[in-house]
Amino acid sequence: MKITLQTYQFRRERLMAALPDNSVVVIRNGELAVRNNDCDYEFRPDSSFYYLTGFSEPSAYAIISGQGDLTLVSLPKDPEKEQWDGFRYGVEGAIQEFGATQAFALEALDDTLSTALDGADCLVYCFADQMLREQLAVCRDGLAARVRLGAQAPVQLLDVTNYVAEMRLRKDAEEIAIMEAAAQISVEAHKQAMRSVKPGLKEYQLEAELNYVFMKSGARQPAYNNIVASGSNACVLHYIKNDEDIKDGDLVLIDAGAELSCYASDITRTFPANGKFSEPQAALYQLVLDAYQDGMKELTVGNPYEACHNAAVKTLTTGLVQLGLLSGEVDTLIESKAYRDFYMHNTGHWLGLDVHDFGVYKLAGESRALEEGMVLTIEPGLYVSEDNLKVDPKWRGIGIRIEDDVLITASGPYVLTHGLAKEISEIEALMAEAHSIR
Ligand SMILES: [Mn+2]
Known part of the structure; x- marks a missing residue:
C-alpha cells in the first residue's frame, strides 16, 4: 500500500x-x-x-x-x-x-x-x-x-x-486505506494479547505478543511505545515500563497500535488477567463502555469536536454518582470538574501520521466542526488511584480505558478498528475460548 x-x-x-x-x-x-x-x-x-x-x-x-x-x-x-x-x-x-x-x-x-x-x-x-x-x-x-x-x-x-x-487533518482515500490496514493489524494484536494473557506473566511478555503480530503482519514498528499496564499501573496514563508481574484478579490495560507506512493506529482495551471481570471491575468497565457509546453518537459531520467529550463526561459523572464514587448534583460536579479525580484526559485526539496528529481543535476560540475524512480516537476511561481514600476500597487501583479509531463520514462514524471485542460478554467469551484451546 x-x-x-x-x-x-x-x-x-x-x-x-x-x-x-x-x-x-x-x-x-x-x-x-x-x-x-x-x-x-x-x-x-x-x-x-x-x-x-x-x-x-x-x-x-x-x-x-x-x-x-x-x-x-x-x-x-x-x-x-x-x-x-x-x-x-x-x-x-x-x-x-x-x-x-x-x-x-x-x-x-x-x-x-x-x-x-x-x-x-x-x-x-x-x-x-x-x-x-x-x-x-x-x-x-x-x-x-x-x-x-x-x-x-x-x-x-x-x-x-x-x-x-x-x-x-482531512484524509484522502489512499490514507484511509492505509489507516484501516494499520488498524486491523492492531485489532489482531489485541486479540492475540487477550488470548495469551495469564496471571504470572511479566507485562513485557504479553507485550511480546503485540510486537510479534505487528511485525508478522507487515508493521515494522508500533506507532508509539506499547502500554501494557496490569493492576494499578493502568492508572499511570503513559505507563511504558511494562516490567511487573500480571497478577490473578488484575485488569490488564493495553494501549498499543501498529504503524504502517508511517500511519498510526491507536487502540486500548482493558481485560481481566484471569478471564473474568470481578463485580466492581465490571461495574466501572460498563460505565466506561456506556460513555464510549454515548460519545460515539456525537461523532457526526458538523458536530463540534468537543461534543463527544462532553457526552462522555456526562455519562461518566452520572455513573460515578450512581456507584457512589462521587456525591452531589451531576451538573455541579461537571461544572467543578470533580470527575477529573477519575478521568483526567480528553476523550480523543486527531490520528494520522502522528498518533497525536497535527491539527488545531479550536477555530477562533470555538471547538471546530467535524468534517468528512477526519480521523480521531474515542477513548473514555476511569482511573481510581490506590491512594484515593475517599472511595470504597473495592474501587481502588482499577484503571480502565476503551479506545477505537474513527473516520468521520457523511453516513456517521466509521470505526477503522472494527471487529475487536469490547462488551464484557464478548471479552470473556474470547478469553474462555482461548483458555479451552490452551
Ligand atoms: Mn489515543
Whole structure:
C-alpha cells in the first residue's frame, strides 16, 4: 500500500496555493539519533516532510516553490558508505523516484538554500525546528549582505505548521486505506494479547505478543511505545515500563497500535488477567463502555469536536454518582470538574501520521466542526488511584480505558478498528475460548 507520486505532487500544489504568492517552503527530515556509542535508533521520517515528499532518508531537505516544484537535497551516493549503512537514492534517485525537479547533494545545501531564497517574498518553514531556523537565518543574512550585488532576502516569514496540519487533518482515500490496514493489524494484536494473557506473566511478555503480530503482519514498528499496564499501573496514563508481574484478579490495560507506512493506529482495551471481570471491575468497565457509546453518537459531520467529550463526561459523572464514587448534583460536579479525580484526559485526539496528529481543535476560540475524512480516537476511561481514600476500597487501583479509531463520514462514524471485542460478554467469551484451546 503506497501513496502515489501524483498524490505527493498534488499535496505540494495545494500547499503552495494556500500560501502567499512567491513563497518558498523549506522543510527538513531530521537526523539520525544516537542510542548509545555508535548505535543509532532506526530512522523514522518527520511526518510533515514525509507527507509532502514520500522521502524517508535522514539529513534530507526539501525546498518547495512555484506551483509545488520540489528540490531535494540529500545524502549523496557513496558506495563505501552504502556498503556499511545501506542504500541511498542520491541525486538521480531523488529526481527519478520522487519527482523532484532538481536535486543536490547535501554539501550543496547552503548554495541551494541561498539560490532558492533569493528573490522570494515569503519564507515558509517550521518555526519549531531550531536547527533549520538557524540555518535559514544565516542564509538570509548572507543575502542581505549581498544586497548591492542584487540579492534579495525574503521579507516575510510564515510558519508552515498549521498549513500542513490543515491538509493532514482531512484524509484522502489512499490514507484511509492505509489507516484501516494499520488498524486491523492492531485489532489482531489485541486479540492475540487477550488470548495469551495469564496471571504470572511479566507485562513485557504479553507485550511480546503485540510486537510479534505487528511485525508478522507487515508493521515494522508500533506507532508509539506499547502500554501494557496490569493492576494499578493502568492508572499511570503513559505507563511504558511494562516490567511487573500480571497478577490473578488484575485488569490488564493495553494501549498499543501498529504503524504502517508511517500511519498510526491507536487502540486500548482493558481485560481481566484471569478471564473474568470481578463485580466492581465490571461495574466501572460498563460505565466506561456506556460513555464510549454515548460519545460515539456525537461523532457526526458538523458536530463540534468537543461534543463527544462532553457526552462522555456526562455519562461518566452520572455513573460515578450512581456507584457512589462521587456525591452531589451531576451538573455541579461537571461544572467543578470533580470527575477529573477519575478521568483526567480528553476523550480523543486527531490520528494520522502522528498518533497525536497535527491539527488545531479550536477555530477562533470555538471547538471546530467535524468534517468528512477526519480521523480521531474515542477513548473514555476511569482511573481510581490506590491512594484515593475517599472511595470504597473495592474501587481502588482499577484503571480502565476503551479506545477505537474513527473516520468521520457523511453516513456517521466509521470505526477503522472494527471487529475487536469490547462488551464484557464478548471479552470473556474470547478469553474462555482461548483458555479451552490452551
Ligand atoms: Mn489515543
